[in-house]
Amino acid sequence: MAIDEPVSKATELFTAGRVLNTHWTRAYDRPWRAGGCLECRGRDNCPQLDWALALLAEVASVMLQKR
DSSP, X not given: OOXXXXXXXXXXXXXXXXXXXXXXXOOSSOTTSSOOOSSOOSTTOOHHHHHHHHHHHHHHHHHTOOO
16 A cells, blocks of 8 residues: 555554554553553543544444434
8 A cells, every 4th residue: 555545444443443452451561541552641631542432433423324
């Protein structure tokens, strides 16, 4: 995949899944923290987690539309 090609939705979903897995594991360098993400700026303030949750909500809203 060339660097200037747009990222597919499947690649974004895979990345969002990895972000969620990171937040549900323990941080090895700081075992008292609940998440393993180094971008967390507080208990509930993480830009990566916000992006992943927004992406999953967008995909779920498309998948669960009634026709």
